[in-house]
Amino acid sequence: MADNHDAHGAEGGGGHGHGHGSPFIQHHYDDAKHQFDSGKLGIWFFLTQEILFFSALFVAYILFRAHRPEIFRYAHHYLDVKWGAINTGVLIVSSLTAAWAVRAAQLNQRRILIGCLATTIVCAFGFLGIKYIEYTHKVHEGILFGKKFDPCISSGGAHLITKKNMCEGTKASACSPGDIDQRPDEPGWQVACVAYEVHVKYDMVQGTEDKVTKDPKTGAETTTQVPVTKEQKTEVSRSELPVCQMVSHGAHGPPHPENPPCWEIAQNPNVCKPDEVAALVHYPDEEKRGREVEIDLQCDPAPKATDQGDIFASTSDSGHRFGKPTFVSQSKPSKHDLEMLEAMGPPPEHTNMFFSIYFAMTGLHGIHVLFGIFVFIWLLIRAIKGHFTPEYFGPIDYAALYWHLVDLIWIFLFPLLYLIH
Template identity: 25%
Template sequence: MSTAKHFHHAHHFDSAEHQYDASKQGIWLFLVTEILMFGALFVGYTIYHSLHPEIFHAGSHHLSVPMGAFNTVVLLFSSFTMALGIHFVQVDKKKEAIIALAVTVLCAFTFMVVKYFEYSAKIHHGLLPGKFFVNTEMADIKNAAMFFGFYFVMTGIHGSHVLIGAGLIIWVMIKVIKGEVNSSYYTPVEGVGLFWHVVDLIWIYLFPLLYLVG
């Protein structure tokens, strides 16, 4: 017998369908602002890359393509497990949903552990933005710190979104465990899933722009 709780829409909505549609519109509007923010960074990257291609080519050689590729696979797999989690919630497979969401969180933390090692290597070699750049190998390249300014800003903002996404997925997991999210009400897990897919999509653009540009 299903233990799913029945969902009652909020009083200011005409029906559950009305609340669902309004929630989805709100989520999409929020995601548009996220895309606009990263879009501005991509535009800035494109402009400076066109003006100083040699800086970006040289800088990218100091990034670990295997680490970047590994993280790409991790996030792509996490999108799959997130989609599975949403599906299992929609069909009231509580145990399977929790497992799929937990694996997604594990992927998020795996991604961040890899970023930690990447950042540590950059800091150790003085590959930092602005006045903190002290790498001797690129000392003969004027404004070499520019590339690493883009690298740390773009991957740093993206990494913060990965952590926020992991926190939201954990929040959804708790609601699934409590029976507050189920086949009759799955808007939270769908919304978090959309956010997670956008975070993954942004990385798919970041990986070639930063790691493969050279």
């Protein structure tokens, strides 16, 4: 019955047979070649499928790059060509060993086969290791996809207001891009709060900011506490309600409408040292808004905020007006980074899209690599058991073909993501 032609029975032994000798030739095939050819055709169909599977991401990439080239030009600075190039090399090496493994299996060179398979696995792990380094680096810097994109230190586009000894390192807050965008006309608007990392909340950005533009007011200053919503709390996981003080010179009336609702308080001890904190203010549209923001920042710290510490503010494109910018990440930016950031200017709006695509593409590719590792480990075990013979080496060939495709995709991803000029 069905189970009899399950090839991987208990009798795993080294069937160095000829013709029908291999125990792995399944019942319903005419002979070894028939099985091999069928499998090969199958894997080619599978690879075709894979091309289409990835194609959608390439479509997204091409579309966004074609229409928003400035995002790509800007964002690629965040990627490190060095790591990308090393990973390309690693994958090519593993591709070679995978191809060689096929040859070894065909020629019954068991030792070489095992060596090649092992090397492939090691390279694959190396690849993932490097990806891990890159990913964690980005996580630390807040260079993430979608709404999580908010670079903490790479603030070429962000004004940095750094404060020392403020809030004992626990309170943090910042203004999301919307704030400044929305309040260009208000004089004396100030930020006196601290931030480690900025999360722009989805629903807040979605529909709640516009009213600020609608009623610009003038008048007295107000200080308000920004409530934290439920979602934020789960993200922040802190016991006390952070007090974020946003001081608005020249605003009056009921506090709420004047306060930008898009505040987010977050804490990430990995990013910032406890005694150094920074508030980031983005201005997505430099030409229109940039100057006003600068003017805003020249104002003195609001009275209610000053008692908490000094404010050093810096605007990267207009010189260090308030003192040196203090970069507060554990992974300190290099000199090169700083120069680069100076040159880059503010990020275009929706720079996050690049990282959405970056993470989608490399993530999906990474999953493929991971899957490949499992397959190769399985092959390695079988190779050690001596399952493969010149009549039966199909699985190695198929896995190698799959692996080459994974390599191929990386060959395209590397220049597309890392080597943008």
